[in-house]
Amino acid sequence: MSSSKVAVVTGANKGIGFAIVRKLCKDFSGTVILTARDEQRGQEAVNLLSGEGLSAKFHQLDIISLESIEKFKKCLQEQYGGIDILVNNAGIAYKGASTAPFSEQAEVTTRTNFRGTLDVCRALFPLLRPHARVVNVSSSIGRLAQLSEEFQKKFSSQTLTEDSLISLLDQFVQ
Numbered sequence: 001m002s003s004s005k006v007a008v009v010t011g012a013n014k015g016i017g018f019a020i021v022r023k024l025c026k027d028f029s030g031t032v033i034l035t036a037r038d039e040q041r042g043q044e045a046v047n048l049l050s051g052e053g054l055s056a057k058f059h060q061l062d063i064i065s066l067e068s069i070e071k072f073k074k075c076l077q078e079q080y081g082g083i084d085i086l087v088n089n090a091g092i093a094y095k096g097a098s099t100a101p102f103s104e105q106a107e108v109t110t111r112t113n114f115r116g117t118l119d120v121c122r123a124l125f126p127l128l129r130p131h132a133r134v135v136n137v138s139s140s141i142g143r144l145a146q147l148s149e150e151f152q153k154k155f156s157s158q159t160l161t162e163d164s165l166i167s168l169l170d171q172f173v174q
Helices: 015-027 039-051 066-079 102-127 149-156 162-173
Strands: 006-009 031-036 057-060 083-088 128-136
Touching: 006 015, 015 031, 015 039, 015 083, 031 039, 039 057, 057 066, 066 102, 083 102, 102 128, 102 162, 149 162
Parallel strands: 006 031, 006 083, 031 057, 083 128
Antiparallel strands: none
């Protein structure tokens, strides 16, 4: 088991996640793990970084698969013993021109961007070392202004619990 510092970035084979991995490879003194649900794309991203003289490790991770999350957790436990940085970047967004029904978009987006991220946090938080940092990447598309005033008030409540939030999201999707 390695005792070096470890940074994990989910959804990192392209875009913002890839840029975060690139920057960590340059500035972080430890192991940087790039994750992606698609193994080929993840390996290609690691190879691209390698061509730039940067070193990242790849591990497959599909945040909507509890099996995938548990496999990744086990790997982290066995190989590194813990993590120092967790960047939750994995997520999806439908294109504005998508013809998918709103109900489908809401269900798929919520399942990935909220529940998937929550499942990763629940699994990996016990591996966080003292003084670890967690970054949750989001976008302005998730703003409350798109919701009815009733839902805005509920989502903004200072007493909102995790269970209540999950229930609210289920109501929203329905």
